[in-house]
Amino acid sequence: MKRFLLFLPLVVALGIGAFALWGLWADRNPKEVPSALISKPAPEFDLPPIPGVDVPGLKRADLTAGGPPVLVNVFASWCVPCKAEHAVLSRLVKEKGVVLYGINYKNKAEDARNWLADLGNPYSRIGFDLSGRVAIEWGLTGVPETFIVRGDGTVVYRYVGPIVGADAQKKVMSALREAGWKEAGK
Amino acid sequence: MRRLRFLVAAILIGVAPILSLAVEPDEILDDPVLEARAREISAQVRCVVCQNESIDTSNAGIARDLRILIRERLVAGDTDQEIFDFLVARYGDFVLLKPPFKPETWALWFAPFVIAAAGAAGIFVLVRRVNRRAAAGPGQLSEEELAQIEKIIQNEKAEADS
Structure with missing residues (x-):
């Protein structure tokens, strides 16, 4: 017992050191804050479509209709990382058959229209959130941000930042599968 | 010594307007009592973009939206607690600069x-x-x-x- 007490200060110091090291760890992202929405129902909202874009708007009822889990992606034409992410999202829709909804955040209709015409529109529904109020309902901290919503309208996952690179895609895909999503034809 | 004190004061006076610039004139409420409450609440709410700043001093877009939202809810007659609850429901405890006192x-x-x-x-x-x-x-x-x-x-x- 006495022997053990002798080492106690060392153990405590190592513990504090490990905690400090964790704080300085380069791979740790201090901006990664868990969303308050996880395992909660999607917020109440009803957004009109972007004027002049031929996909319907987005409202809560669209997320509670049952069916496979969907991606809800918050994007804007002025957001550069969104452009990088756009190719990934398009591929997920085209090749894997993922259902993708969009919330167009604080974007002029014309800019959003041009952006989608330019890059293509992978979204099957887009809500036009000019004031950014609905984004606050979703607890948005920046664009882009992507949520996974189950067929019953429960938010199960959030990805902050662009889904670019193998790691990010793997994370999102495994979260999708965990939410009950199955790749078409498998 | 006196010179140094003068210098420090000059710098502080010079910096003060920059620090308090975040709240833009068009956001400020006409009712000074409500405005004071809005400022006090904003000072306790974390800016979710810049993280170690309150929304009262942050120039981020979402911080501005939240400031306006808080003022709207104050005008609508919300209590301070109702406003904090509203924010915590969307952004979690993290949005409060002072962590709440509870078992967790x-x-x-x-x-x-x-x-x-x-x-x-x-x-x-x-x-x-x-x-x-x-x-x-x-x-x-x-x-x-x-x-x-x-x-x-x-x-x-x-x-x-x-």
Whole structure:
């Protein structure tokens, strides 16, 4: 017992050191804050479509209709990382058959229209959130941000930042599968 | 010294308007009482973009939206608590700069006191042990030790004589 007490200060110091090291760890992202929405129902909202874009708007009822889990992606034409992410999202829709909804955040209709015409529109529904109020309902901290919503309208996952690179895609895909999503034809 | 003080004051005065610029004129409410409450609430709400800043001093777009939202809800007659609850429901406890006091955060709130108490207890025990030893006086030497000392003294003497 006495022997053990002798080492106690060392153990405590190592513990504090490990905690400090964790704080300085380069791979740790201090901006990664868990969303308050996880395992909660999607917020109440009803957004009109972007004027002049031929996909319907987005409202809560669209997320509670049952069916496979969907991606809800918050994007804007002025957001550069969104452009990088756009190719990934398009591929997920085209090749894997993922259902993708969009919330167009604080974007002029014309800019959003041009952006989608330019890059293509992978979204099957887009809500036009000019004031950014609905984004606050979703607890948005920046664009882009992507949520996974189950067929019953429960938010199960959030990805902050662009889904670019193998790691990010793997994370999102495994979260999708965990939410009950199955790749078409498998 | 006086010069230095002047310099510091000048810098502070120069910086003050920059620090308080985040709240833009078009956001400010006509009712000074409500505006004061809005400022007080905003100062306790974390900016989710810049993280270590309150929304009251942040120039981020979402911070501005939240400031306006808080003012709208104040005008609509919300209490301060209702506004905090509204924000926490969307952004979690993280949005509060001061962590709330509840079972999940007990470790956070009590840890400093527990560590201080443990340290004080340790020092108390140590001091008492040292005191007790001092009060008991020097211990008695055994026969064997006395004989050994005697032998050393004899040797020394013999060496000194030779």
